């Protein structure tokens with residue numbers, strides 16, 4: 149657990165339009181997440197099981213940001229539908245509904261857990277974000293910033309500089 153588990157299908161690259169989730173991410177948790185449609189969730193390889201992952205994400209061919217992703221049924225909320233929710237580690241002014249989100253899932257962090265309170269869920273997610281930031285500063289992670297998946301057909305500005313500043317805050 150905690151980042152050491154090897155998953156054969158990683159890194160996994162995928163893209164899709166952002167759809168509306170339950171909307172709890174921003175309101176209740178203060179941690180906005182972008183949801184993928186069912187078609188993208190169904191295309192996940194079977195060894196990418198429910199749990200929390202880290203990687204990079206890019207909206208509409210723009211800057212590439214560090215991200216954490218929750219895959220599964222959100223036991224805390226008892227969802228009946230499997231979801232793939234991405235939190236880009238950056239503060240945005242607006243949401244990304246109907247925009248294309250491209251992600252590379254690089255590593256596994258932990259399984260999905262149930263929590264006794266919203267505070268515990270939020271503090272677990274904050275821990276995931278800190279862990280992801282560290283893993284994504286490693287050279288083997290950073291190499292994906294220059295991958296064809298993000299650079300081809302898109303004019304993007306990699307925001308490595310800004311991201312590094314933020315991680316040092």
Ligand SMILES: Cc1cc2nc3c(=O)[nH]c(=O)nc-3n(C[C@H](O)[C@H](O)[C@H](O)COP(=O)(O)O)c2cc1C
Pocket residue numbers: 169170171172173174177179181183200216217218221222223224225233234235259260261262269272273276277
């Ligand atoms: C990094 C990360 C880790 C998460 N871990 C869990 C978890 O362990 N258990 C859980 O029930 N939900 C987990 N969630 C999902 C939150 O419950 C979810 O984002 C929230 O329900 C908002 O969903 P909505 O935008 O569809 O409303 C996690 C979300 C993120 C971004």
